Amino acid sequence: MTQTEAELYEQIQSGDRNALESLYMKYEKLLFSYAFKMTSNREMSEEIVQDVFMKVWHKKGGYDPSKGKLSTWLITMTRNATIDVLRRQKIQTYEYDERDDVDPAQNAQSSSVEAAVEAGEDKAMIQSAMDGLSREQQRIINLFYFRACSHSQIAKSLDLPLGTVKSRIRLALTHLKKNIETVKKGGDN
């Protein structure tokens, strides 16, 4: 593969539909899976992915290769679009409940059996990576990443001083990342 993602993005900026389609094919599943992880809703996830590609296609010029990878940018856009959609759906108003520690599917309306099965698999893998973390770290990652809670909501939920939330998040993320890598390696066998 000779084409860099920056080149692909440039082609998209110049209005090349095939370039957008290539980008779409490369990231459809990942971005959909991410949106689904946060919403547990297939319809909403499709809407989110569409929103992202609308922005890529129409807004143009939002990505700066010097500031990071295209994939990171797309994932951040997906995250923002998801938060937006969740807010509109008002699923966002969230009171911490330890029963939904690592399972966003419980809180959102899951629309099909298929979705429930997939959410189950998702849960199993993340659960396994989460197992190596302390309970507080599990909670903090779920609240920070997958529920996109506010600083004060996280502090309140975990009974932490506001000033320590940030460093706890970093620590938990680093641990989770390591564990997911381990789980992935195990899953390949």
Add this chain to the structure above:
Amino acid sequence: MNHKEACDLLIDYYNDQLEPEEKEAFRQHLKTCDSCQEELAEWEALNAELIEAIPLVDPPEGMKNRVLGNVFSEETPQSDQKVQPMKKKQRSFRVPFMAVAAALLLSVIGNVYMLAGREETRDLAQVLLEEESAISLSPASETLDMDAKVAMHESEEGQTLVLEATNFTNLNEDEVYQVWLLREGEPYRAGTLVPNEEGQGYVVFNLDEETEIDWDMVAITVEPSPHNQLPEGDIVMSAEF
């Protein structure tokens, strides 16, 4: 607000929890605060890594067509193809205009995506088109040496039209090829065909209505606008089911 307090808004900025004016103020802060910039970039990068490790979920069937169809239909396509004028006037639809809107059983708008020969979708479409039930369309005029094949696929989610076209090169600027399904003389828009430079194109169009409809006919017209809900232009190819 002092610097430290401003930095403490990073979580709320990242999770989009700030009011618009707070957000703007934080953006200003972010421009000059190296540590916040670093922290944010690190979160985003780490998030991306984590997300790449999540188990993948198969997107719904037809999502690509819907999404890209909607993305591309938001604008007037910029045609950079070399176009030639149609050589001959062909017959037109005579449409019972009234009642069509009321009789619309299908919500078809926005479900179309034009495929210019991309591998992935071609594979999917090819399977359908190679089935015996695929129908070849006949040109409306002998001077047209274009080919098209159509197959209807039925699933729980409704009917899907798959159409493959070759040699579709005769378009004037701003004109598009439209596919229509007809039942008892009434046309239903079934997608826009955008051929590639070689004149090849695919249409995969989902009729997201559970009711099965026995279509009488499929036709391709040249239309002055991709947004026509009723055919106005000439038929270039058609076939009866």
